[in-house]
Amino acid sequence: METLEQIKGRITAIIPGARVDLIPNECPSNQPSLLIDQEHGVRIAEFLRDDPQLRLDYLSNVTGVDWPDTIVKEKVKVMKLVEGVETEVHGVVERKKQGYLEVVYHIYSIAHKHGPVIVRLRTNDRNVAVHLPSLTPIWRSAEFQEREIYDLYGVIFDGHPDLRRILMWDGFEGHPMRKDYVEPDDYEYEPTPHDEVLERARSHQARNAVL
Amino acid sequence: MSDAVVTPLEGVFAPLQFPEPGAPRQLNYSVAPKMSADGSVAGDFLEVAMGPQHPSTHGVFRMDVVLDGERVVKLKPVFGYLHRNHEKIAENASYLGSMPYTDRLDYFCSMTNNWAYALSVEKLAGLQPPERAEYIRIITAELTRLVNHVCLVGFLLQDMGALGTPLMYAFREREKILDLFEALSGSRMMCNYMRFGGCRVDLPAGWLENAKQVVENFPRFLDDFENLLSANEILIARTQGVGALSAALAINAGVTGPLLRACGVNYDLRKVDKYGIYERFDFRVPLGDHGDVYDRYMVRVLEMRESLKILRHALRDIPSGPIMDPKAKIRGFRPKIGEVYGRIEGPKGELGFYLISDGGPNPYRYRVRPPSLINLTILEDMCLGRNVSDVVVILGSIDIVLGEVDR
Amino acid sequence: MDQGLRSELSKQGIFTTTLEGLYNWGRRNSVWPLQFGLACCAIEMIATTMARYDLARFGAEVFRPSPRQADLMIVSGTVTKKMAPQVVRLFNQMPEPKYVIAMGACAISGGPFKQGYNVLKGIDRYIPVDVHIPGCPPRPEALLHAFMTLQRKIDAQKLSGPERPRHLNTDAPSEFPVPKFGPHDLVPPYNPEVWQPPKMVRAV
Numbered sequence: 001m002e003t004l005e006q007i008k009g010r011i012t013a014i015i016p017g018a019r020v021d022l023i024p025n026e027c028p029s030n031q032p033s034l035l036i037d038q039e040h041g042v043r044i045a046e047f048l049r050d051d052p053q054l055r056l057d058y059l060s061n062v063t064g065v066d067w068p069d070t071i072v073k074e075k076v077k078v079m080k081l082v083e084g085v086e087t088e089v090h091g092v093v094e095r096k097k098q099g100y101l102e103v104v105y106h107i108y109s110i111a112h113k114h115g116p117v118i119v120r121l122r123t124n125d126r127n128v129a130v131h132l133p134s135l136t137p138i139w140r141s142a143e144f145q146e147r148e149i150y151d152l153y154g155v156i157f158d159g160h161p162d163l164r165r166i167l168m169w170d171g172f173e174g175h176p177m178r179k180d181y182v183e184p185d186d187y188e189y190e191p192t193p194h195d196e197v198l199e200r201a202r203s204h205q206a207r208n209a210v211l
Numbered sequence: 212m213s214d215a216v217v218t219p220l221e222g223v224f225a226p227l228q229f230p231e232p233g234a235p236r237q238l239n240y241s242v243a244p245k246m247s248a249d250g251s252v253a254g255d256f257l258e259v260a261m262g263p264q265h266p267s268t269h270g271v272f273r274m275d276v277v278l279d280g281e282r283v284v285k286l287k288p289v290f291g292y293l294h295r296n297h298e299k300i301a302e303n304a305s306y307l308g309s310m311p312y313t314d315r316l317d318y319f320c321s322m323t324n325n326w327a328y329a330l331s332v333e334k335l336a337g338l339q340p341p342e343r344a345e346y347i348r349i350i351t352a353e354l355t356r357l358v359n360h361v362c363l364v365g366f367l368l369q370d371m372g373a374l375g376t377p378l379m380y381a382f383r384e385r386e387k388i389l390d391l392f393e394a395l396s397g398s399r400m401m402c403n404y405m406r407f408g409g410c411r412v413d414l415p416a417g418w419l420e421n422a423k424q425v426v427e428n429f430p431r432f433l434d435d436f437e438n439l440l441s442a443n444e445i446l447i448a449r450t451q452g453v454g455a456l457s458a459a460l461a462i463n464a465g466v467t468g469p470l471l472r473a474c475g476v477n478y479d480l481r482k483v484d485k486y487g488i489y490e491r492f493d494f495r496v497p498l499g500d501h502g503d504v505y506d507r508y509m510v511r512v513l514e515m516r517e518s519l520k521i522l523r524h525a526l527r528d529i530p531s532g533p534i535m536d537p538k539a540k541i542r543g544f545r546p547k548i549g550e551v552y553g554r555i556e557g558p559k560g561e562l563g564f565y566l567i568s569d570g571g572p573n574p575y576r577y578r579v580r581p582p583s584l585i586n587l588t589i590l591e592d593m594c595l596g597r598n599v600s601d602v603v604v605i606l607g608s609i610d611i612v613l614g615e616v617d618r
Numbered sequence: 619m620d621q622g623l624r625s626e627l628s629k630q631g632i633f634t635t636t637l638e639g640l641y642n643w644g645r646r647n648s649v650w651p652l653q654f655g656l657a658c659c660a661i662e663m664i665a666t667t668m669a670r671y672d673l674a675r676f677g678a679e680v681f682r683p684s685p686r687q688a689d690l691m692i693v694s695g696t697v698t699k700k701m702a703p704q705v706v707r708l709f710n711q712m713p714e715p716k717y718v719i720a721m722g723a724c725a726i727s728g729g730p731f732k733q734g735y736n737v738l739k740g741i742d743r744y745i746p747v748d749v750h751i752p753g754c755p756p757r758p759e760a761l762l763h764a765f766m767t768l769q770r771k772i773d774a775q776k777l778s779g780p781e782r783p784r785h786l787n788t789d790a791p792s793e794f795p796v797p798k799f800g801p802h803d804l805v806p807p808y809n810p811e812v813w814q815p816p817k818m819v820r821a822v
Binding site: 026027029057058060061063065104106113139140141142143165168169176177 | 299
Binding site: 379 | 665
């Protein structure tokens with residue numbers, strides 16, 4: 001199979017305006033991936049499926065990942081006037097890094113028996129701009145998996161034929177697989193509480209004692 | 212009823228058309244049921260909720276079926292009745308702490324689930340199990356395949372009305388293999404046996420002889436089973452031509468495992484990925500050519516015979532030696548930052564684990580690629596236009612386990 | 619009846635019993651379970667009915683697919699919040715006298731999946747449970763033990779008096795309220811008439 005750099009080069013040559021970034025992966029598994037942009041997502045997917053050299057006809061796995069907002073501390077060198085002389089001072093700048101939701105597609109080829117090519121799509125933020133193009137029209141195996149990501153992460157897939165909750169009931173609020181989801185407080189009674197569960201049971205008892 | 216309701220009934224009785232993978236999909240789709248103004252189905256159609264408590268749904272699975280007489284016009288699977296938050300729990304547990312939970316995904320095949328997870332973490336951390344551990348893994352995985360396929364055939368026959376007898380035969384054989392698992396791991400069903408970089412304990416004394424005995428006797432049972440079933444008139448009438456699936460649609464819908472091979476697609480991860488030491492073994496990949504329920508049954512029976520071949524070979528050649536990679540750490544296991552997708556050929560299809568490590572003691576993201584759920588994608592396509600009694604058989608032939616579908 | 623008189627009569631070919639004994643003997647030896655599996659434990663339940671463990675020895679091999687024909691519900695596996703209303707509804711549809719065995723750690727308390735947001739922490743929050751079996755999953759022998767425990771329980775039931783069981787007491791409820799789906803949890807989170815959280819007493 002071609003390397004991801006070659007695939008990236010061919011995508012940008014064939015689809016004008018497509019932005020593709022290579023995401024390295026330095027752990028022993030060595031599975032780097034391609035980050036593709038939202039506007040050309042469906043076009044790129046179509047190319048991956050139909051290109052005679054790649055023939056990535058089998059979408060194996062679709063995963064949602066939640067990356068919450070983080071505060072990154074960066075060390076910067078600032079020129080400051082110290083006692084009348086301009087000197088270099090080490091300062092720390094706190095920068096808020098916008099969180100996003102990510103969907104990862106693992107695609108293989110049954111025709112050529114190679115793979116995986118890993119493709120990622122990212123939303124702009126976690127609350128409002130959570131729209132991504134659905135790849136279900138290209139590979140039907142994404143149908144239930146994208147529905148699951150919609151249910152558990154809240155990514156809205158434009159172009160999905162049947163986007164409803166799949167695992168939780170209709171009328172459920174929130175997206176439980178997000179990192180900041182607060183679970184319902186039903187720790188009335190714990191037979192053998194310890195560690196985290198003991199803390200939760202205690203907080204439940206304390207709250208009910210106030211009420 | 213108003214005249215405005217349009218009923219394109221021709222579509223119901225027409226033979227199923229399989230869309231080309233690239234073509235825009237006709238959803239639900241090819242046949243529109245009579246709808247009243249509020250969106251509910253009106254008129255002669257009957258809306259039936261099969262499940263979540265139904266004797267043939269293999270657990271708590273629900274299908275919302277719209278019937279025109281006996282024929283299925285629309286079928287919507289409803290999931291989540293066994294959604295027990297495996298992935299969320301695993302993201303708050305250590306890497307090793309998730310191993311017992313993988314047993315409970317597909318509770319017929321705990322050994323292969325263990326292996327898929329162990330394989331993924333080994334890829335993530337760069338571990339290599341020693342030779343003997345690889346052999347033990349292959350032996351237990353193929354025994355698991357026997358358990359799964361034999362039980363599946365029993366349940367499939369039960370769904371067709373053969374109450375008890377085939378299932379009794381199947382469970383008799385299952386118990387023999389479960390005894391081996393119990394001697395090995397201490398538990399019948401939930402083995403929790405594999406570890407990152409090897410296996411938990413070595414084989415107990417006399418285990419190999421017992422395993423050889425079981426493998427020796429299994430073909431006799433298979434012959435009995437096939438004599439009773441493979442040419443059985445009722446089985447043929449109920450399965451041949453039922454739920455046929457084209458290879459192009461199956462690939463596009465991500466169908467894997469015996470279901471895909473019954474459509475004639477030669478894709479077995481034991482041959483393609485050559486994970487473990489499968490390349491040392493000589494076995495064939497059985498393929499069907501119609502993609503119907505009978506082919507799926509036959510592929511599974513033949514796969515059992517191939518598994519027996521692997522087992523005989525592995526039980527003969529298993530070397531002595533260590534069973535754990537000396538580099539493996541049980542305490543303080545923190546893989547480097549990165550991600551991995553590892554997959555094996557489970558008895559139900561491609562079982563994969565996708566893990567993202569942020570360098571901490573527990574995975575940042577832990578995802579199971581459930582073959583049962585994804586194989587259900589084409590359930591509706593296979594059932595449209597068939598009788599409602601065929602739905603039960605088609606669902607039985609897909610081989611789902613709800614612990615894995617809903618996780 | 620006097621034990622000596624009874625044995626004397628039996629020597630002469632006359633068998634005596636009480637109505638209560640006869641009634642309970644018949645009921646305990648033909649308990650028909652509901653064919654109803656939830657998760658992993660259901661496979662062990664099926665294994666119990668198969669040839670090796672042979673639940674038929676206890677008169678309970680007739681698994682009925684319809685709750686209307688069943689006497690016993692074996693809650694075999696994890697009850698999720700999405701499934702709990704259906705379990706309660708099935709229990710309500712069963713005719714009296716009816717019994718419940720909570721099989722496995724999940725049905726008792728949520729078990730290993732207790733920390734899940736969608737897992738009910740024990741089915742006894744909504745319906746009365748007669749026998750609890752621990753284990754994950756319980757072995758078939760454990761289910762057989764639960765059956766024998768249930769049979770002893772049925773055997774000890776009185777036909778009259780204040781201690782008579784629920785199905786002979788017209789005031790006792792036979793149906794239990796079905797919980798509704800809320801935005802995050804079931805509403806109500808438990809049925810206070812069936813289950814009250816015990817006070818957690820811990821020195822530390």
